[in-house]
Amino acid sequence: MENKITNRQAICDVLIKAAETHRDVIVACSDSRGSASLSAFAEKYPEQLVEMGIAEQNLVTVSAGLASCGKKVFAASPACFLSTRSYEQVKVDVAYSRANVTLIGISGGVSYGALGMTHHSCQDIAAFCALPDMRVYLPSDRFQTARLIEALLTDDSPAYVRVSRTASKDIYGENMDFTLNQAKLLCQGKDVLLVACGEMVAESLEAASLLREKGISAGVLDMYCVKPLDEKTLLQAAEQVKTVITVEEHSVYGGLGSMVAQTVSAACPKRIVNLALPDGHLTAGTNREIFKTYGLDAAGIACSAESALAQKTR
Amino acid sequence: MDDLTKRAYALRRDIIEEVYRSGAGHVGGDLSVIDILTVLYFGVMNVSPKNWESPDRDRFFLSKGHCVDALYMVLGEKGFFDKQEAIETFSAYGSKFIGHPNREVPGIEMNSGSLGHGLALGVGTALAAKMDGRAYRTYVVLGDGEMAEGSNYEAMMAAGHYHLDNLCATVDVNRLQISGKTEDVMCSDSLAQKFRAFGWHVTEVEDGNDCGQLLAAYEAVALYRGKPTAIIAHTVKGKGVSFMEDQASWHHGVMKPEQYAQAVEELEERAQMLTGAQKAAGQQATAGEKTTDTEADNPGAETYTNVPGKTTAGSRESAADNRKAMEASHGK
Numbered sequence: 001m002e003n004k005i006t007n008r009q010a011i012c013d014v015l016i017k018a019a020e021t022h023r024d025v026i027v028a029c030s031d032s033r034g035s036a037s038l039s040a041f042a043e044k045y046p047e048q049l050v051e052m053g054i055a056e057q058n059l060v061t062v063s064a065g066l067a068s069c070g071k072k073v074f075a076a077s078p079a080c081f082l083s084t085r086s087y088e089q090v091k092v093d094v095a096y097s098r099a100n101v102t103l104i105g106i107s108g109g110v111s112y113g114a115l116g117m118t119h120h121s122c123q124d125i126a127a128f129c130a131l132p133d134m135r136v137y138l139p140s141d142r143f144q145t146a147r148l149i150e151a152l153l154t155d156d157s158p159a160y161v162r163v164s165r166t167a168s169k170d171i172y173g174e175n176m177d178f179t180l181n182q183a184k185l186l187c188q189g190k191d192v193l194l195v196a197c198g199e200m201v202a203e204s205l206e207a208a209s210l211l212r213e214k215g216i217s218a219g220v221l222d223m224y225c226v227k228p229l230d231e232k233t234l235l236q237a238a239e240q241v242k243t244v245i246t247v248e249e250h251s252v253y254g255g256l257g258s259m260v261a262q263t264v265s266a267a268c269p270k271r272i273v274n275l276a277l278p279d280g281h282l283t284a285g286t287n288r289e290i291f292k293t294y295g296l297d298a299a300g301i302a303c304s305a306e307s308a309l310a311q312k313t314r
Numbered sequence: 315m316d317d318l319t320k321r322a323y324a325l326r327r328d329i330i331e332e333v334y335r336s337g338a339g340h341v342g343g344d345l346s347v348i349d350i351l352t353v354l355y356f357g358v359m360n361v362s363p364k365n366w367e368s369p370d371r372d373r374f375f376l377s378k379g380h381c382v383d384a385l386y387m388v389l390g391e392k393g394f395f396d397k398q399e400a401i402e403t404f405s406a407y408g409s410k411f412i413g414h415p416n417r418e419v420p421g422i423e424m425n426s427g428s429l430g431h432g433l434a435l436g437v438g439t440a441l442a443a444k445m446d447g448r449a450y451r452t453y454v455v456l457g458d459g460e461m462a463e464g465s466n467y468e469a470m471m472a473a474g475h476y477h478l479d480n481l482c483a484t485v486d487v488n489r490l491q492i493s494g495k496t497e498d499v500m501c502s503d504s505l506a507q508k509f510r511a512f513g514w515h516v517t518e519v520e521d522g523n524d525c526g527q528l529l530a531a532y533e534a535v536a537l538y539r540g541k542p543t544a545i546i547a548h549t550v551k552g553k554g555v556s557f558m559e560d561q562a563s564w565h566h567g568v569m570k571p572e573q574y575a576q577a578v579e580e581l582e583e584r585a586q587m588l589t590g591a592q593k594a595a596g597q598q599a600t601a602g603e604k605t606t607d608t609e610a611d612n613p614g615a616e617t618y619t620n621v622p623g624k625t626t627a628g629s630r631e632s633a634a635d636n637r638k639a640m641e642a643s644h645g646k
Contacts, residue, residue: 026445050441053475058434058468065438068424069446070369088428089465093435097417097425 003142003170007163008037008076008106010142014149015074019045025153026050026066028075030059036076036106060086060103064093067100072153079105079162080112083124090160095131100156102149104163108138109198109249110282110290111165121162122277126254128160129227135159135181136227138198138248141171144224147178155180162198164249166287169202171222183230185237189219192305193237195260196247197223203291204247206298211305218305229259231267238264243271243308247301249291252276273308275301316595318525320588321391322352326554327581328387331401334574338405338413342564344384346488346523346549347455351376351388353528354453354484358536363393366421372450373423373439377432378457378486379414380566386411386419394421430463432456433483437472440481440542451536454483459491461502467512473542474513481542482535483509486522488551490562509544518617522547523554527618555580 019025019041027033028050033042042049050066052059056077063075075082082090082105094101105124112119128136137159139145145163152159171186186205194204201222208218221237223230238244244264246257257274264270275296283293291297295304325348333339355361359372376385383404390397403409410418414427424435436454443450456466473481485505493499506516515538519527528547535543551565552558555577558567569577 047445052468052472055468055471057465058437058472061431061434061465061469062438062441062472064424065435065440066442067438068373068435069439069442071442071445089431089434092425092428093431099424 003167005142006037006165006167007139007142007145008104008165010145011074011104011149011161011163012037012041014146014153016041016044018153019048022072022153023048024071026071026073028052028059028063028066028073030054030056030077030081032077032106035078036104038076056081056086057089060089060101061093063101064089064097064099068097071100072156073099073101074104075101076104076106078112078119079108079121079124080119082160083121083127087127090128090134091131094158095134098133099158101158102152103158103160105160106163107165108162109164110277110287113282113287113290114284116284117281120282122249122251122282123254124160124162125226125248125250125256126258129254129259133158134227135225137161137224138226139163139224140196140198140201140222141168143170143172143174143176144178144184144222147176148180148224151178151180164199164287168199171202171205181225181228181230183225183233184222185233186220186222187218188237189241190217191241191309192216192243192245193219193221193241194245194247194301194305195221195223195234195256197226197256199249199287199291200247200296203296203298204301207301207305210298210302214306216306216309223256223260226256226259229263231263234260234263235267238270239268241270243273243305245273245275245301245305245308247275247296249287249296250276252279271308271311273304275304316588316592318352318357318529319349320585320592321356322349322525323554323581323585323588325352325384325387325391327578327585328391328397328401329384330555330569330574330577330581332383332387332404334569335401336405337568339383340380340566341383341569342490342551342558342561342567343378343381343457343486343488345553345555345558346551347378347381347486348384348388349523349525349549349553350455350484350486350528350547351384353525353532354455355388355392357525357529358532359453360450363420366394369446370448370450373436373452375423375426375432375435375452375454376415377426377454378429378460379427379432381457382413382415382427385415385422389419389421392421395419429457429460430465433466433469433473436481436483437469437476437478440473440478441476443480444476444478451480451482454481456483456485457491458485458487458489458496458502458505459499461485461505462500467508470509470512470514477513477540478542479539482532482545483542484545484547486547486549488549490551490560490565492562492565494562505546506544513541515541515543517543517545519545519547520617522549531618554584
């Protein structure tokens with residue numbers, strides 16, 4: 001049965017549970033409690049909810065101020081605004097000051113596909129990975145999202161978590177093994193390794209099945225921890241294959257593909273193909289329609305993998 | 315109060331040494347804001363090396379972070395670190411005493427300095443105090459040129475919305491910024507009205523380089539309940555060094571040797587005068603008057619012009635005691 005529970009709902013459930021015993025757990029939002037599925041938190045713990053209104057820059061800096069007084073702040077706002085309008089506030093007040101703030105970028109990537117480029121966040125991985133002391137996570141399903149938030153509740157460093165608007169397909173189960181900053185090798189291949197994050201993990205798993213039907217051995221690595229990139233697991237998996245393909249709901253520049261290419265090319269050079277959104281104005285539509293348009297659905301990924309393997313190395 | 319004035323002039327002398335040695339810094343703004351910083355750290359705020367780890371310490375953010383040169387001298391004077399080290403290594407290769415506030419320096423709360431961030435940080439710490447039922451206060455110092463940053467108005471709006479009466483913003487209105495007169499670059503007139511429009515209580519200090527006027531204003535706003543407070547302090551850029559006063563070119567000007575010598579001479583003369591005057595006065599503070607004093611629940615402007623001198627400030631303990639007494643008398 002198709003999962004209907006969104007990753008943002010999973011975040012809310014974990015935070016409600018945490019707030020029961022930890023009054024320093026604070027949710028901050030920018031008129032975004034509804035769109036972040038945090039209304040239940042707001043109703044249950046109104047004294048632990050800080051509403052900043054439609055003022056994302058203030059949201060981030062005020063969160064850093066709260067954190068400096070011992071609060072564990074989860075600041076939730078659409079990823080498009082957090083990662084661009086509030087970028088300096090994230091750079092200075094959260095990352096540079098190493099504030100105990102977790103930024104929750106809701107409706108990331110092309111979740112708001114039909115709302116246009118203003119509401120896309122296809123540069124957030126690049127932007128936040130470039131900030132010293134900032135960690136960047138794109139969990140792939142609701143179970144991993146919950147484990148990730150539980151882990152972040154126990155530390156005191158800055159982090160950015162991007163989740164999609166729609167429910168992600170289930171990949172794991174309630175009792176999944178989870179280690180923070182450790183990528184998850186879902187299956188090992190001999191021909192090609194698909195390295196994906198966020199929504200692209202489920203698409204890559206389906207692509208691996210399609211490839212297997214054609215006799216191509218494809219592995220899938222869930223690199224939900226884009227920064228710090230789990231280089232050890234990546235290289236171990238990459239060494240086994242001929243070609244590495246990265247898959248992400250992000251600009252082709254500066255995201256997971258760039259990070260993986262840097263690591264793999266330095267340590268175990270392979271052909272690397274980056275599947276991502278093009279550097280241009282994207283077509284309007286649902287996220288699934290946009291994925292299909294740009295070859296980021298299972299069929300498109302499988303097709304690209306097949307072509308890459310067919311290409312001769314110079 | 316006389317002690318504060320004397321101390322502020324001694325700190326001016328330190329600032330001149332610091333910026334001259336380094337060939338860096340923002341001396342004009344340092345000299346306009348130094349009286350505000352001196353009064354806050356030695357007459358108002360409950361923060362010192364002794365209580366630095368305490369969650370109940372008062373919080374301070376220098377939003378106009380480029381004037382950290384002045385803050386370093388005040389923090390050194392306060393005993394957070396060896397002031398001489400800051401003077402000798404300010405802006406030097408590998409030094410922690412860099413050109414904007416950073417937390418490697420004891421006494422600095424957050425890394426900052428990009429304009430338009432301090433007030434929102436202050437909203438955060440003031441909100442946290444309300445959540446935790448703590449009595450500490452948050453003080454933020456901004457520049458008038460900085461008030462062109464839109465983020466300030468988001469922070470003002472939130473502070474008013476949450477009635478953060480434990481938050482006090484001071485705007486160092488020296489009317490000059492790097493390109494010239496603030497009114498020409500981007501007019502920030504009507505600051506008081508702007509703060510009031512966002513639900514703040516506003517106090518104007520006619521001479522923001524007068525420690526007595528500043529102290530009176532800070533003591534009064536500490537009693538104010540229900541709204542955050544803004545102190546609009548009218549200062550002179552470069553105050554205390556004749557050739558720097560009211561000159562935009564001294565925003566971050568670098569002194570030539572003869573200018574350094576003149577600055578030192580003027581400041582030392584002034585220090586001697588203050589010492590003499592203090593002796594003559596026999597340490598007795600002279601009480602002055604507030605020219606205007608509105609009801610506490612009236613957001614209308616208060617203006618401080620003369621020396622109130624009702625508090626013999628000068629130590630962390632006395633400031634804390636004063637606060638306790640004031641809060642007790644207001645049934646807090």
